[in-house]
Amino acid sequence: MAAPATAASELVAKGRKSAAFLRSLLGQQPAVGAGAAPHGLQDLAEQILRCCERALAALRAATEDAAAASSARKRRKPEQGAVPTPATSSNSKRMRLSGGERATRAEKRRTMEDGFVWRKYGQKDIHGSKHPRLYFRCTYKDDHGCMARRQVQRSEADPSVYLINYFGEHTCCRGDDVAESPAPFVINFGASTRDGQQLIRGSPWSSSCDDGGGLVVSETSDLCHSPEEKELRAGMGDAAELISEQSTPPPVPELTSMSSPEWHPLDGYLVCDDIGLGESLFDDIGEFAPLDYVGLFQ
DNA sequence: ATGATTTGACCCCA
DNA sequence: TGGGGTCAAATCAT
Numbered sequence: 001m002a003a004p005a006t007a008a009s010e011l012v013a014k015g016r017k018s019a020a021f022l023r024s025l026l027g028q029q030p031a032v033g034a035g036a037a038p039h040g041l042q043d044l045a046e047q048i049l050r051c052c053e054r055a056l057a058a059l060r061a062a063t064e065d066a067a068a069a070s071s072a073r074k075r076r077k078p079e080q081g082a083v084p085t086p087a088t089s090s091n092s093k094r095m096r097l098s099g100g101e102r103a104t105r106a107e108k109r110r111t112m113e114d115g116f117v118w119r120k121y122g123q124k125d126i127h128g129s130k131h132p133r134l135y136f137r138c139t140y141k142d143d144h145g146c147m148a149r150r151q152v153q154r155s156e157a158d159p160s161v162y163l164i165n166y167f168g169e170h171t172c173c174r175g176d177d178v179a180e181s182p183a184p185f186v187i188n189f190g191a192s193t194r195d196g197q198q199l200i201r202g203s204p205w206s207s208s209c210d211d212g213g214g215l216v217v218s219e220t221s222d223l224c225h226s227p228e229e230k231e232l233r234a235g236m237g238d239a240a241e242l243i244s245e246q247s248t249p250p251p252v253p254e255l256t257s258m259s260s261p262e263w264h265p266l267d268g269y270l271v272c273d274d275i276g277l278g279e280s281l282f283d284d285i286g287e288f289a290p291l292d293y294v295g296l297f298q
Numbered sequence: 299a300t301g302a303t304t305t306g307a308c309c310c311c312a
Numbered sequence: 313t314g315g316g317g318t319c320a321a322a323t324c325a326t
Contacts, residue, residue, distance in 0.1 A: 119301090119302065119303085120303060120304085121303090121317095121318070121319080121320095122304090122305085122317070122318060123303090123304075123305075124315090124316065124317070124318095126315085126316075127314085127316080133316085133317090135317070137318095139302095149317095151317090
């Protein structure tokens, strides 16, 4: 990760120290007047401390992600020695694009919502695959010349899993609605990444971050250990390796509906990452963005 | 009216 | 030459 992140990390660490000091000071202070609220102040100090700790954890996670993505990129020499997975083998022919451009692994966590607004521009039945491949490009291609694209295809082994390939870099930043969102956080759909692909349990139809393309999350919460997932793990073999780092997903509300011929709301799951340092992610929802947009950026 | 999606056609490349 | 990626007109949704 770059120097700015290190600097941010140091600053947050300083803030954390200050908050800890403040807390200890408040703890030493005898109760002042009857009207004073030392507990409230202590709570405030605690809160600041917790925020700093979370920020540090997030920065650490981002650093690790960047490192992982970077090593994944280094590893990406598809023609040399890489064992093509069943999922990629059908893609292999066109993984290299016209300009010599390569598929890049999405540098985001395993979330369906990646914070960008996608427009579907094509769909193709793939030879030997039961499910068509869907082609999306950034909505801001015309506005900002953003050439980012993604391909989404249902897994053969588990139709509730989507394999996603990303191509090109976003030069548009994000949609305005997204840009307004403060501190996005992770909604993990139980997807995983491998060799430029993401496995997404959910729907590819969340191609928009605006109110029309929100997120449907199931109230089902035991995905992590579902028979389907075990079967998928076994069935995907080399093709995909589901990362099982999820914490226990809390029940979550249904946010919006998505219309799609193939989209079944119960296919989508919400699995929280460890952003809450052991707490429920949704304890903190109020502190973050409205849930009509959730996502994570690298 | 405008923007998004669908889908057949076309192009490129292995 | 066949399969995959993209284009663009038609259609749909808001």
